[in-house]
Amino acid sequence: MQADSMSGTRLLYNLRFRAILYQVLAVGSIVLLGLYLFSNVSQKLAEQNIATGFGYLSREAGFVISQTMIDYKPTDTYGRAILAGIVNTIWVSAWSVVLASILGLVVGIARLSRNPLLALLAFLYVEALRNVPLLLYLFLWYALIVTGLPAVREAWEVLPHVFVSNSGLTVPSLNWTRAHTIIFAALVLGGVLAVFLRRHITAERIRTGKERTAWPLIAMALLIPPALAFLILQPEFTVSLPEKGRFRLTGGSQLTPEFTALLIGLALSASAGIAEIVRSGILSVRKGQWEASRALGLRDGLTMRLVVLPQALRVIIPPLTSSYLSLFKNSSLAIAIGYPDLVMVSNTTMNQTGQAIEGIAIFMLVYLGLSIAISLFMNWYNSRVALKER
Amino acid sequence: MTTATDIAEAQLKMPVRRDPGVERRLFHRTLKPLIGTPVNAVVTLVCLWVMWLGIKGAYGWLVTRAVTEGGAQACKVGQGACLPYYEAKLRFMVFGVYPYDEHWRVALAMLLFLGAIAITMVPRFWNKKLLVLWGVTIVTTAVLLWGGVFGLSYVPTTQWSGLPLSFLLSAVGLALGFPLGVVLALARSSKLPAIRVIAIVFIEVIRGVPLISILFMASVMLPLFMPSGVTVDKLLRAQIAIIIFAAAYIAEAVRGGLQAIPRGQHEAASAMGLHYWQSMRLIVLPQALKIAIPPLVNISIGFFQDTTLVTIIGLLDFLSTVRTAMTDPNWVGIAVLEGYVFAAVVFLVFSYGMGAYSRFLERRMRLGYD
Numbered sequence: 001m002q003a004d005s006m007s008g009t010r011l012l013y014n015l016r017f018r019a020i021l022y023q024v025l026a027v028g029s030i031v032l033l034g035l036y037l038f039s040n041v042s043q044k045l046a047e048q049n050i051a052t053g054f055g056y057l058s059r060e061a062g063f064v065i066s067q068t069m070i071d072y073k074p075t076d077t078y079g080r081a082i083l084a085g086i087v088n089t090i091w092v093s094a095w096s097v098v099l100a101s102i103l104g105l106v107v108g109i110a111r112l113s114r115n116p117l118l119a120l121l122a123f124l125y126v127e128a129l130r131n132v133p134l135l136l137y138l139f140l141w142y143a144l145i146v147t148g149l150p151a152v153r154e155a156w157e158v159l160p161h162v163f164v165s166n167s168g169l170t171v172p173s174l175n176w177t178r179a180h181t182i183i184f185a186a187l188v189l190g191g192v193l194a195v196f197l198r199r200h201i202t203a204e205r206i207r208t209g210k211e212r213t214a215w216p217l218i219a220m221a222l223l224i225p226p227a228l229a230f231l232i233l234q235p236e237f238t239v240s241l242p243e244k245g246r247f248r249l250t251g252g253s254q255l256t257p258e259f260t261a262l263l264i265g266l267a268l269s270a271s272a273g274i275a276e277i278v279r280s281g282i283l284s285v286r287k288g289q290w291e292a293s294r295a296l297g298l299r300d301g302l303t304m305r306l307v308v309l310p311q312a313l314r315v316i317i318p319p320l321t322s323s324y325l326s327l328f329k330n331s332s333l334a335i336a337i338g339y340p341d342l343v344m345v346s347n348t349t350m351n352q353t354g355q356a357i358e359g360i361a362i363f364m365l366v367y368l369g370l371s372i373a374i375s376l377f378m379n380w381y382n383s384r385v386a387l388k389e390r
Numbered sequence: 391m392t393t394a395t396d397i398a399e400a401q402l403k404m405p406v407r408r409d410p411g412v413e414r415r416l417f418h419r420t421l422k423p424l425i426g427t428p429v430n431a432v433v434t435l436v437c438l439w440v441m442w443l444g445i446k447g448a449y450g451w452l453v454t455r456a457v458t459e460g461g462a463q464a465c466k467v468g469q470g471a472c473l474p475y476y477e478a479k480l481r482f483m484v485f486g487v488y489p490y491d492e493h494w495r496v497a498l499a500m501l502l503f504l505g506a507i508a509i510t511m512v513p514r515f516w517n518k519k520l521l522v523l524w525g526v527t528i529v530t531t532a533v534l535l536w537g538g539v540f541g542l543s544y545v546p547t548t549q550w551s552g553l554p555l556s557f558l559l560s561a562v563g564l565a566l567g568f569p570l571g572v573v574l575a576l577a578r579s580s581k582l583p584a585i586r587v588i589a590i591v592f593i594e595v596i597r598g599v600p601l602i603s604i605l606f607m608a609s610v611m612l613p614l615f616m617p618s619g620v621t622v623d624k625l626l627r628a629q630i631a632i633i634i635f636a637a638a639y640i641a642e643a644v645r646g647g648l649q650a651i652p653r654g655q656h657e658a659a660s661a662m663g664l665h666y667w668q669s670m671r672l673i674v675l676p677q678a679l680k681i682a683i684p685p686l687v688n689i690s691i692g693f694f695q696d697t698t699l700v701t702i703i704g705l706l707d708f709l710s711t712v713r714t715a716m717t718d719p720n721w722v723g724i725a726v727l728e729g730y731v732f733a734a735v736v737f738l739v740f741s742y743g744m745g746a747y748s749r750f751l752e753r754r755m756r757l758g759y760d
Contacts, residue, residue, distance in 0.1 A: 026641060044614045
């Protein structure tokens with residue numbers, strides 16, 4: 001009896017036993033909580049007569065999505081509607097990332113300018129964007145576009161055939177056919193070929209020490225595939241020009257006010273963060289690096305490209321990743337101004353079917369998946385530019 | 391052959407460099423960066439032009455063209471800022487639908503809260519007395535907001551709105567998210583695999599999805615998870631979502647601090663015979679949290695701005711009351727810019743203030759005080 005209680009106490013003070021005990025307790029309480037919530041949910045759903053499961057994805061959606069990048073009509077399924085929402089989310093995020101990176105780079109370098117006026121302007125830009133919520137800016141840009149710009153009938157023609165009105169921006173567009181897609185694919189292929197060829201030639205030069213003129217070969221690798229595709233397919237290049245009709249603009253392609261406001265809002269707010277990241281990245285490269293590479297006889301451009309930028313990138317990439325990720329997640333604010341992104345389409349779906357759990361599960365999984373994909377890609381890129389130690 | 395003395399003599403014979411004079415120095419310091427090279431001169435001109443446009447536009451809108459008298463009609467005709475709008479709507483924009491006659495209570499609560507924050511920000515006051523101060527502040531604020539005692543009328547949470555609600559959501563979110571975040575950070579750096587995995591999954595899932603999806607979950611899904619007959623206040627649901635979201639981000643900031651503590655500190659604590667919780671509480675966390683203060687302040691700035699998202703699930707926070715004020719039938723479509731500019735300035739003042747404070751803390755830490 002006494003021995004038993006002794007060994008029980010001893011067991012309780014055994015570190016390994018304690019470690020296992022804590023973990024069992026943690027996992028057990030989470031499982032219990034999960035079971036409890038699950039039983040509540042099934043009871044509630046049964047009471048309220050809400051169907052469960054993902055069967056609704058193949059039913060007809062029956063609602064209109066104001067703008068889509070893939071073909072979608074109200075008679076399509078919920079699944080396709082959600083897919084259209086996903087594509088819209090990616091579309092607006094991708095363009096915002098491109099714009100924000102360019103703007104951020106420019107403003108970040110301007111922040112470091114020796115010209116005090118330029119540095120001051122860049123500083124004001126960054127602080128005005130960083131200290132005011134993105135949602136406020138989205139509402140503001142949207143309100144300015146819708147109320148500040150003229151109606152379609154009095155659309156401003158800012159450039160020939162480029163119209164600005166309160167229903168968005170109308171620009172000339174190419175009549176895109178399958179042949180164009182193939183030529184575009186061939187161009188991408190040529191680009192990939194050229195990159196590989198250049199890498200091979202550089203490796204060869206380093207191995208043999210012989211300098212050879214490489215650019216004609218690389219240019220050929222880049223241009224031959226699209227040229228071939230062009231010659232075989234012989235597509236027509238016709239441009240659809242927007243014209244001002246009596247009541248509306250015809251032809252061309254249109255960027256809606258929702259898309260434009262979201263694009264501007266996301267790109268501007270992210271660019272302020274990126275500017276600060278670029279600035280601290282460049283500042284992190286010591287002055288000695290500039291001086292040393294000048295002493296080696298490198299010109300300013302080459303110094304920037306071969307010495308400063310590779311070292312600055314090491315500092316820039318990790319925070320840049322999180323800034324891209326937060327831009328992507330912030331694109332969900334689209335619902336506030338009515339751009340049909342994934343969240344908004346899911347919300348409509350949830351309202352129609354009442355299946356809130358499935359709807360939220362889908363869009364959380366999609367965001368999670370895409371976030372992980374972006375951070376995996378950026379981590380891969382980061383490991384390429386990271387410091388190589390022995 | 392040159393000797394050291396030769397060099398010294400040569401140096402003595404060299405003409406003494408003339409003092410360049412005040413004017414030259416002025417030129418070098420102030421004008422050379424502006425017009426040193428042709429490109430720079432062009433940049434300066436462009437910058438001056440942009441600034442001129444900005445100042446002229448802002449001054450014209452706010453002062454020369456401003457509509458100072460009359461009502462909505464005068465503003466509809468006028469081209470500048472509509473000052474009567476602020477006169478008519480300022481209290482609604484700030485306090486929202488909180489009962490009009492009780493506005494003094496929220497105003498007092500907000501003053502108390504901001505005063506407590508201001509005192510907390512001064513490093514000299516960082517001691518145990520702060521806990522007493524915050525205890526008193528929280529109780530007083532809660533009494534003032536809710537009422538129902540001491541002859542104050544009861545105000546339900548559905549009427550809490552405007553700027554006080556924004557402060558409340560972010561302050562409570564951070565205050566309760568902080569302990570949860572510290573626990574998560576400790577769990578994530580724990581040696582026990584099951585606990586570590588739970589923490590990693592929790593943190594990464596929350597950080598991988600947008601705040602809006604967690605708010606949706608709280609507003610749409612949480613009622614389904616509750617046992618039948620139990621309803622949770624809408625404000626409380628949003629608050630829970632914000633606490634959870636804040637905890638995941640705070641956990642990562644704290645983990646950064648934990649990682650900066652050398653292993654020797656843990657080992658020394660063990661050698662002193664402290665067990666895990668003692669060594670964390672007395673040795674590791676005090677050092678780790680100090681390192682994590684600047685990122686934590688940055689997270690606070692972000693959260694103060696992110697509380698605006700509760701607009702989307704239908705709570706009346708500050709941005710939302712500003713927008714509601716615009717839709718007043720008398721003013722609809724007249725004072726859009728006025729409303730947003732007001733809201734933007736309020737956010738700008740508080741966020742910039744906190745940012746400046748964060749930079750102050752970082753500088754102080756670099757200089758190695760305390």
